[in-house]
Amino acid sequence: MRFTISIILGLIFSLSAYAQGHICGTHETAASLKQLKKNRELLDQGSLRSAPRYIPVTFHLAAENDGTGRIAYGAVLDQLCKMNRDYADLEMVFYLSEMRWNEIDNSGVYNNPNASLNIDNIVDNKDPNSMNIFVTENADTGGNSVGVTLGFYTFFNDYIISRKAELVDTSSTISHEAGHFFSLRHPHYGWEDAPWEESVHGTTVTLTTVGSSQTGGSSPVEKVDGSNCTVAADLVCDTPPDYNFGITSGGCNYTYEVYDCNGDQIFPQVNNYMGYFGNCAKYQFTQEQGDLMRIDYDSPRRSYLRSDYVPNLNVVEGPVVVNAPAQGQTVDFFNSVTIEWDAVANATDYLVTVTGNGQSTEYFRDTNYLFLDDLEPNTTYFYFIKPFNETSACVTSPTQFFQTNDAQTSTEDIQAFSDFSLFPNPLYANDLLNVSFSSTIGTKAYIRIFDTKGALVKELDADVVSGNNSILADTKDMQTGSYVFNMTLSDGKSMSRKFVVN
Ligand SMILES: [Zn+2]
Numbered sequence: 256m257r258f259t260i261s262i263i264l265g266l267i268f269s270l271s272a273y274a275q276g277h278i279c280g281t282h283e284t285a286a287s288l289k290q291l292k293k294n295r296e297l298l299d300q301g302s303l304r305s306a307p308r309y310i311p312v313t314f315h316l317a318a319e320n321d322g323t324g325r326i327a328y329g330a331v332l333d334q335l336c337k338m339n340r341d342y343a344d345l346e347m348v349f350y351l352s353e354m355r356w357n358e359i360d361n362s363g364v365y366n367n368p369n370a371s372l373n374i375d376n377i378v379d380n381k382d383p384n385s386m387n388i389f390v391t392e393n394a395d396t397g398g399n400s401v402g403v404t405l406g407f408y409t410f411f412n413d414y415i416i417s418r419k420a421e422l423v424d425t426s427s428t429i430s431h432e433a434g435h436f437f438s439l440r441h442p443h444y445g446w447e448d449a450p451w452e453e454s455v456h457g458t459t460v461t462l463t464t465v466g467s468s469q470t471g472g473s474s475p476v477e478k479v480d481g482s483n484c485t486v487a488a489d490l491v492c493d494t495p496p497d498y499n500f501g502i503t504s505g506g507c508n509y510t511y512e513v514y515d516c517n518g519d520q521i522f523p524q525v526n527n528y529m530g531y532f533g534n535c536a537k538y539q540f541t542q543e544q545g546d547l548m549r550i551d552y553d554s555p556r557r558s559y560l561r562s563d564y565v566p567n568l569n570v571v572e573g574p575v576v577v578n579a580p581a582q583g584q585t586v587d588f589f590n591s592v593t594i595e596w597d598a599v600a601n602a603t604d605y606l607v608t609v610t611g612n613g614q615s616t617e618y619f620r621d622t623n624y625l626f627l628d629d630l631e632p633n634t635t636y637f638y639f640i641k642p643f644n645e646t647s648a649c650v651t652s653p654t655q656f657f658q659t660n661d662a663q664t665s666t667e668d669i670q671a672f673s674d675f676s677l678f679p680n681p682l683y684a685n686d687l688l689n690v691s692f693s694s695t696i697g698t699k700a701y702i703r704i705f706d707t708k709g710a711l712v713k714e715l716d717a718d719v720v721s722g723n724n725s726i727l728a729d730t731k732d733m734q735t736g737s738y739v740f741n742m743t744l745s746d747g748k749s750m751s752r753k754f755v756v757n
Contacts, residue, residue: 278447278502279428279531280394280407280416281435287410291438294550295490298543308552309566311352311385312338315377317365317392318358324365326390326419328617329608331356332641332648334422334429339646341430341528341538345545347552349433350566350645352385365392368416378412384559386436387414388429394418408435427528427538434529434540437548437557440489442523442530443499445474450499451513459514460498479519489529493541497523501531508532567644569601575640575652579745582655586747589632589659593699593745594640595624599650602642611636622716624745626701632661669748671695677740681755684735688728688754690742697721699745702728704738712738719744730756 297303312335318325338349359365359380363373368391381387394416395404406417406428415436421428441447445465449455456462466473477487477496484492500511500523509532513521526535529544540548551557576597586592594607607618607625611634618625630636636659640652675692682688690702697720704713712733717726728740733756743749 278404279431279435279441280404281409281432282407283440283444284410287438290410290551290554290556291440291490291547294438294547294554295485297550298546299485303546303550304553305346307346307348308549309564310347310349310552310560312349313352313354313382313385313387314356315380315387315389316356316358317368317389318360319365320360320362322358322360324392325358326422327608327615328356328606328619329639329641329651330419330422331390332606332643333424335643336647336649337424337427338430338433340649341427342433342540345540345548347545347548348566348568348646349386352382354382354385357382359389364389367393369395374412377414377416381412381414384562386433386560388432389414389416390419390422391416392419406432408432425534430538431528434544434548438551439491439529439544439547441497441499442489442491442494442527443497443501444488445476446497446499450502451511452503453511456498458512459516459518461516463516465498476516478515478517479521480517489544491541491543491547493543494527494529495523496521497527497530499531501525501533504532506533507535566646567601567603568646569644571599571601571642571644571647571650573599573642573650573652575599575642575650577640577652577655580655580657583657585658585660587660588662588747589630589634590628590663591743591747591749592627592630592657592659593624593701593743593747594627594638595699595745596640596652598623599642601644601647603644604642606641606643607638608641609636609638624699624716626743626745628743630659632659634659669742669744669750671698671748672750675750675752677752677754681757682730683757684733685731688730688740690726690728690740691724693723694719694721701743701745702726703741703743704728704733705741706736706738717742 314331316325335349357380361376363370364376367373368377368389377389394406405421408415415432417429417432462476464473465476475483475487477483479496481492496515500509507525509523509525515521525532526538528538528540579593579595580586605620607620609616612631635656637654637656639654642650671694672692678689679686700717700719702715702717703711706712715728735756737753737755739751739753741749741751
């Protein structure tokens with residue numbers, strides 16, 4: 256642990272040199288170099304097998320102690336979409352682990368994930384059977400550095416940290432750190448802390464070795480002719496030399512005229528995921544980078560990622576068709592609103608984000624409707640729906656809106672129902688409660704059972720069909736006493752009945 260802390264402190268001092276720089280905080284250790292060399296050796300021996308690789312991922316969403324500041328789940332799903340787009344050519348598929356995500360309410364982890372106490376907390380939160388990505392406010396320590404570390408991978412503790420601001424479509428930070436996770440180095444390896452400068456290195460670079468706090472030692476300077484590509488820089492032969500030109504280039508273009516020690520002109524690959532050139536329209540991994548990552552996935556170190564499980568690879572495609580409320584509609588009640596949409600092919604889950612009065616709430620559903628009973632009267636609400644499954648999360652509905660009025664749900668009987676009965680009544684604990692009625696309409700219903708103090712005891716969703724209906728409600732674990740049965744339809748109409756458990 257102490258070792259990890261000391262190299263991270265080294266990083267902080269190096270950061271301040273690049274006030275405007277966007278920097279990756281991944282450091283190499285002797286162990287990570289050993290792993291990369293082993294992977295390189297296996298690649299050279301032709302050991303790569305062709306098969307898709309499935310990578311379970313757990314996102315750990317950190318927040319302040321009081322739970323504020325946490326990134327939205329919608330942004331996490333967008334990131335899963337982006338990772339799978341970025342790795343699609345490599346036949347590497349990320350899927351949500353069984354745990355999917357984990358919330359950590361800890362201001363230390365959120366603001367200062369590198370402090371030793373917080374590292375311990377992060378390690379305790381890791382899921383042992385997935386790639387662990389922690390999303391925090393800061394990726395550097397203390398937040399007092401003017402340089403910005405966007406994220407890092409720690410080989411020692413084997414997890415990725417990303418600033419939450421990086422979970423946007425325009426940032427490839429997590430795809431870059433996943434490259435480090437699977438043993439890749441920067442193409443400009445060795446030049447991290449001291450990028451090429453004309454006044455220092457000249458237009459013909461005669462330096463033979465470079466080193467930095469991130470390398471922990473010196474490394475040969477890579478030549479254009481490929482003669483030292485398996486031992487220099489990233490040990491990758493199809494990434495050309497890069498003397499960290501990206502950090503001062505200020506974008507996705509390379510305009511310097513620089514020559515290596517042989518006098519060969521250098522043309523770095525500006526749009527490589529592992530480089531420091533920013534704002535490229537499209538990034539890529541090279542063939543060899545992909546091969547090295549696949550070999551790393553197959554290595555004993557990564558056995559915990561591998562299983563016989565094949566994730567759901569069906570692609571969730573839009574559009575998402577919202578049926579109710581109608582766009583801009585003023586709904587009948589403020590305390591009983593059902594958002595309903597068409598089921599989306601291949602989606603197993605939906606995330607609905609509802610925003611009103613400056614507050615945003617996210618709801619997960621595995622059905623294609625959402626009942627809301629906690630909205631404010633006379634308020635405009637905006638919402639959007641993201642259908643997803645464990646590998647596919649690229650679709651979002653257009654933003655919809657509706658307006659609440661100030662009426663509360665009526666508890667009058669529903670006109671469309673007749674012959675309504677609840678039986679047996681009274682019933683004995685562990686009996687099934689039978690709800691029987693006839694309906695002139697088919698609709699969704701939301702059933703809730705309250706105790707006499709108004710506390711919600713049970714809830715269930717039901718499909719009402721046109722014709723005779725019989726719904727069974729399990730009353731297991733319900734104490735002796737009086738209860739209120741309430742059923743609300745997707746149009747907001749509602750009815751209640753009392754019943755007794757003896
Ligand atoms: Zn990096």
